[in-house]
Structure formats: structure tokens, C-alpha cells
Amino acid sequence: MKICKVKGNVWATRKEAALKGQKFLIVVRIDEGQKEIGPPFVAVDNIGAGVGELVIVTAGSSARKASDESLPVDAAVVGIIDSMDIDSGS
Amino acid sequence: MKICKVKGNVWATRKEAALKGQKFLIVVRIDEGQKEIGPPFVAVDNIGAGVGELVIVTAGSSARKASDESLPVDAAVVGIIDSMDIDSGS
Amino acid sequence: MKICKVKGNVWATRKEAALKGQKFLIVVRIDEGQKEIGPPFVAVDNIGAGVGELVIVTAGSSARKASDESLPVDAAVVGIIDSMDIDSGS
Amino acid sequence: MKICKVKGNVWATRKEAALKGQKFLIVVRIDEGQKEIGPPFVAVDNIGAGVGELVIVTAGSSARKASDESLPVDAAVVGIIDSMDIDSGS
Amino acid sequence: MKICKVKGNVWATRKEAALKGQKFLIVVRIDEGQKEIGPPFVAVDNIGAGVGELVIVTAGSSARKASDESLPVDAAVVGIIDSMDIDSGS
Numbered sequence: 001m002k003i004c005k006v007k008g009n010v011w012a013t014r015k016e017a018a019l020k021g022q023k024f025l026i027v028v029r030i031d032e033g034q035k036e037i038g039p040p041f042v043a044v045d046n047i048g049a050g051v052g053e054l055v056i057v058t059a060g061s062s063a064r065k066a067s068d069e070s071l072p073v074d075a076a077v078v079g080i081i082d083s084m085d086i087d088s089g090s
Numbered sequence: 091m092k093i094c095k096v097k098g099n100v101w102a103t104r105k106e107a108a109l110k111g112q113k114f115l116i117v118v119r120i121d122e123g124q125k126e127i128g129p130p131f132v133a134v135d136n137i138g139a140g141v142g143e144l145v146i147v148t149a150g151s152s153a154r155k156a157s158d159e160s161l162p163v164d165a166a167v168v169g170i171i172d173s174m175d176i177d178s179g180s
Numbered sequence: 181m182k183i184c185k186v187k188g189n190v191w192a193t194r195k196e197a198a199l200k201g202q203k204f205l206i207v208v209r210i211d212e213g214q215k216e217i218g219p220p221f222v223a224v225d226n227i228g229a230g231v232g233e234l235v236i237v238t239a240g241s242s243a244r245k246a247s248d249e250s251l252p253v254d255a256a257v258v259g260i261i262d263s264m265d266i267d268s269g270s
Numbered sequence: 271m272k273i274c275k276v277k278g279n280v281w282a283t284r285k286e287a288a289l290k291g292q293k294f295l296i297v298v299r300i301d302e303g304q305k306e307i308g309p310p311f312v313a314v315d316n317i318g319a320g321v322g323e324l325v326i327v328t329a330g331s332s333a334r335k336a337s338d339e340s341l342p343v344d345a346a347v348v349g350i351i352d353s354m355d356i357d358s359g360s
Numbered sequence: 361m362k363i364c365k366v367k368g369n370v371w372a373t374r375k376e377a378a379l380k381g382q383k384f385l386i387v388v389r390i391d392e393g394q395k396e397i398g399p400p401f402v403a404v405d406n407i408g409a410g411v412g413e414l415v416i417v418t419a420g421s422s423a424r425k426a427s428d429e430s431l432p433v434d435a436a437v438v439g440i441i442d443s444m445d446i447d448s449g450s
Contacts, residue, residue, distance in 0.1 A: 001312040001344055003280070003296075007122075008176040010093070012146055012169030014137055016156050019168060024146075026093075026176055028122075031309040032277070032298075039121040040176065042091040042146055047284055051177050056282055056294075056312055058342045061151045061241075061331045061421075066286050066342035072148045072156035072168045074091055078289060078342045079282030086278040086296055086310065087321050097212075098266040100183070102236060102259030104227055106246050109258060114236075116183075116266055118212075129211040130266065132181040132236050141267050151241045151331075151421075162238045162246035162258045164181055187392070188446040190363070192416060192439030194407055196426050199438060204416075206363075206446055208392075219391040220446065222361040222416055231447050241331075241421045252418045252426035252438045254361055271402040271434055273370070273386075301399040302367070302388075317374055326372060326384075326402055328432045331421045336376050336432035348379060348432045349372030356368040356386055356400065357411050 001078065002029050002057045006049050007040050016072050025049060025077060027057055032086050043075035054081040091168065092119050092147045096139050097130050108161055115139060115167060117147055122176050133165035144171040181258065182209050182237045186229050187220050198251055205229060205257060207237055212266050223255040234261040271348065272299050272327045276319050277310050288341050295319060295347060297327055302356050313345035324351040361438065362389050362417045366409050367400050378431050385409060385437060387417055392446050403435035414441040 004027040012024070028040040034054075044067050049055050056079040058066060066076035094117040102114070118130040124144075134157050139145050146169040148156060156166035184207040192204070208220040214234075224247050229235050236259040238246060246256035274297040282294070298310040304324075314337050319325045326349040328336060336346035364387040372384070388400040394414075404427050409415050416439040418426060426436035 001294075003310065003312060008174060010146070010174045011172045013172050015146070015169035016137065018155070024091075026174060029309060037309055039119060039127055040093065042093060047286070056280070056285070058344045060344050062334060062342050062344045064152060064155070065288070065334070065340055070155055072152050072166060074148045074150050074152045076342060079285035082281045082283050084278060084280045084296060098264060100236070100264045101262045103262050105236070105259035106227065108245070114181075116264060129209060129217055130183065132183060154242060154245070160245055162242050162256060164238045164240050164242045188444060190416070190444045191442045193442050195416070195439035196407065198425070204361075206444060219389060219397055220363065222363060244422060244425070250425055252422050252436060254418045254420050254422045271384075273400065273402060299399060307399055317376065326370070326375070328434045330434050332424060332432050332434045335378070335424070335430055346432060349375035352371045352373050354368060354370045354386060 002059065004029050004055050004057045005036065006051050006053050006055060008051055010042055018071050022067065027055065041075060043077050044073045045077040047077050047080055049077050049080050055079060056081060092149065094119050094145050094147045095126065096141050096143050096145060098141055100132055106162055112157070117145065131165060133167050134163045135167040137167050137170055139167050139170050145169065146171060182239065184209050184235050184237045185216065186231050186233050186235060188231055190222055196252055202247070207235065221255060223257050224253045225257040227257050227260055229257050229260050235259065236261060272329065274299050274325050274327045275306065276321050276323050276325055278321055280312055286342055292337070297325065311345060313347050314343045315347040317347050317350055319347050319350050325349065326351060362419065364389050364415050364417045365396065366411050366413050366415060368411055370402055376432055382427070387415065401435060403437050404433045405437040407437050407440055409437050409440050415439065416441060
């Protein structure tokens with residue numbers, strides 16, 4: 001799972017019918033120094049994450065396990081990070 | 091899901107029988123400044139997106155959930171973006 | 181799906197039994213100017229693509245939908261490109 | 271499967287209900303010289319790996335086979351490396 | 361599928377129970393000039409490939425089709441390359 005920061009929201013009126021009512025967030029991956037890396041992408045959120053929070057994002061088919069197996073989604077927020085402990089040694 | 095811009099169309103007469111009648115779009119991923127990044131790729135579209143529009147593209151097995159589970163597709167347009175709100179703060 | 185050019189063939193006598201009789205092509209991804217990008221890779225082909233042709237390649241689990249669900253393949257040629265129309269404007 | 275080093279832990283109180291009780295590790299991919307490459311990511315661990323250990327990490331849908339098919343996880347520690355033997359020739 | 365060279369072996373005593381008895385190889389992707397690219401990774405092998413041989417590696421969920429659907433593996437050797445014929449013309 002990727003460690004990401006929530007950056008904002010995206011709205012799409014015309015969309016797959018199955019996606020109506022889903023909350024989409026714009027997130028960006030961060031590195032161990034919380035520097036943003038790569039372009040932002042969109043993840044579905046059922047946890048209630050807010051802009052600026054660090055989150056754990058699951059990608060691929062497993063993202064459907066965090067929403068509904070039938071949804072055409074490939075990324076989902078699965079946790080809001082309270083804290084991280086990263087060893088800087090070796 | 092990736093944030094992409096629709097760049098054009100692609101035609102293929104000789105193709106998997108299951109793909110007949112499907113609409114294919116050429117799309118390219120964009121970053122937070124709407125700069126195009128990476129090479130273009132092909133996504134199936136059932137939403138009716140047009141050239142120049144910003145769209146949300148689902149990749150991998152989940153793309154089949156936006157079309158038909160039996161289709162050999164790995165990318166699908168699942169929404170046409172009305173607006174985005176991206177926090178520029180750290 | 182990726183836009184690729186067919187570059188050649190690969191032969192493997194010792195292989196998974198399920199792959200016997202499958203036609204493998206070496207392909208390479210191209211960008212909007214048809215410049216080759218990244219290393220070549222192998223895709224199964226049931227369409228009859230030839231060296232030099234531009235093709236649409238589906239990756240991941242969806243590649244199995246273009247051959248047989250039980251095959252251990254992660255890339256498949258799903259169409260031979262007749263023409264592309266890519267908007268060069270922003 | 272990726273060869274990774276365990277770097278630390280991550281805590282998330284607010285998370286998908288299905289993930290409660292799962293142990294998450296922060297890992298980073300390493301190259302043949304054990305140099306860390308790319309940003310760290312999160313993997314579920316049912317093996318009992320500790321910080322500083324080298325591990326084998328399975329990604330994508332197969333990560334669910336190392337935990338529970340219903341979990342929204344896309345990376346799992348599947349082995350703790352005792353030793354590697356990498357040919358430096360050719 | 362990726363074109364890879366077998367680089368060595370990896371041993372892991374503590375691992376997912378389902379992986380016991382599986383043979384793991386360390387492989388690295390190569391380009392059209394057989395230059396190694398990217399970091400090495402681990403693939404399960406049921407074909408009997410040896411160090412120095414060029415192989416075809418299937419990634420993702422399809423790797424399970426080359427072993428057992430229940431195994432937590434995301435890469436598998438599916439063929440040992442006898443020869444390749446790559447067109448060097450544009």
C-alpha cells in the first residue's frame with residue numbers, strides 16, 4: 001500500500017452509474033521525508049479522510065475490497081495514518 | 091485512478107472479436123498543473139468523453155467493471171471531470 | 181492499453197505446458213511520435229500481427245481474456261492499429 | 271516478488287474494518303547491493319518480520335492470498351530472507 | 361511478459377506455509393541488448409531455469425496460473441528462451 005497525502009477533491013457529474021455517491025479524493029504519494037512524489041491520482045474514500053491527512057492507499061483489484069467488488073475503482077483509502085516510525089539507520 | 095486528458099482516437103479493424111463496437115480513446119496522464127506526463131495510452135470509453143476533456147481513468151482488472159467483465163481491456167474512462175480542487179499548501 | 185510496435189519473435193521450447201501452441205511476439209511501447217520507449221516485452225498474439233505493425237496491447241489479468249483464462253500470460257495483442265488521430269494542441 | 275528491507279511501523283486507528291488486527295510494516299525495495307530504491311510502502315505481515323530484516327514482498331491481488339482474500343491489501347510479506355546468492359558475472 | 365536473466369537464488373526458511381517446496385529464483389529484466397535494467401526481483405520457477413539463462417517472466421495475478429491459484433506469488437518463470445529475433449529497423 002502506498003503512503004499518500006490527501007490533496008483535494010475532484011467532481012465528475014458524468015460518470016459510471018456504479019460510482020454515483022462515491023467520495024473521490026485527490027492524493028499524492030509521499031516519501032519517507034513526506035516529500036510529494038509523482039503526479040496526484042484519485043482514490044475512493046470510505047474512511048472520511050480530509051485534506052492534508054496522511055493515508056494508506058490500496059491499489060489495483062484490492063481497492064474493490066475496500067468499497068464494492070463491482071465498482072470500477074483501482075485505488076482506495078484504507079486507513080488514516082496516526083503515526084509512523086521509520087528506521088533511518090543502515 | 092489516473093487523471094488524464096483525452097488526446098484522440100485510434101482505429102483497429104483487426105481486433106479481438108469481443109472488442110467490436112467498443113469506443114477507444116487515446117488519453118495521456120496529467121499532473122497537478124495539467125502538464126502531460128508519460129506516453130499516451132488507450133482506454134475504453136462508455137461515458138462519451140471528447141478530445142480535450144479531463145477524465146478519470148481506471149486501470150487494471152477494475153477497468154472491466156466499467157465495461158464487461160469478459161473484455162480484454164486494462165483501462166477505462168469512468169468519469170468526466172467537472173472541476174478539481176487541489177491544495178497547493180504543503 | 182499500451183500502444184506498441186511489434187519488434188520480433190521469441191522461441192522457448194521449455195515452457196509452461198499451457199503455453200504450447202501460443203504465438204509470442206516481442207513488442208515495445210511507443211510514444212505519440214512513435215519513438216520506442218522502455219525495454220521490449222513479450223505479448224501473446226491471437227490476431228496475427230506482424231513485425232513493424234502498431235498494435236494495442238492489454239496488460240495484466242485482462243490479457244487472459246484475450247486468450248484463455250487459465251493461461252499464465254500478462255500481456256496480449258488485442259488489436260492491430262489502422263490509424264490514430266492525436267490532438268497536438270494543449 | 272520484490273526484495274525489500276523492513277524500515278518501520280505505521281499506525282492507523284481509523285481504517286477499513288476488515289484491517290483491524292492486521293500488522294502493517296513499512297518496507298522499501300532494495301537492489302542487488304542492498305541499496306534502498308524508491309519510496310517506502312506498506313505491506314501486511316503475517317510472518318513476524320522485524321525492522322532491518324530483508325523480506326520477500328508479494329504485490330497486487332496475490333497479496334490477498336497471504337492474508338485473507340477479502341482484505342483490501344496490495345502488498346504482503348511472504349518470506350524472511352536467510353541468504354541470497356546473486357551471480358555478478360556477465 | 362518480461363524478458364529476464366536468471367541471476368541467482370534466495371532462501372527463506374520463515375515463509376508463508378503455502379510457499380514451502382516452491383523454488384524461487386532471483387531474476388533481472390534485460391533490454392534488447394541484454395543489458396540488465398532495474399533491480400532484481402524474485403520469481404517462482406516450475407520450469408527448471410538455471411543461472412545465466414534468459415527466461416520469460418509473467419507478473420501479477422497471472423503468475424498464479426503458472427503455479428497454483430492459491431499461492432501468494434506475483435511473478436513466475438513461464439519459459440526458457442531458446443532464441444529471439446528482434447528487428448533493429450525503426
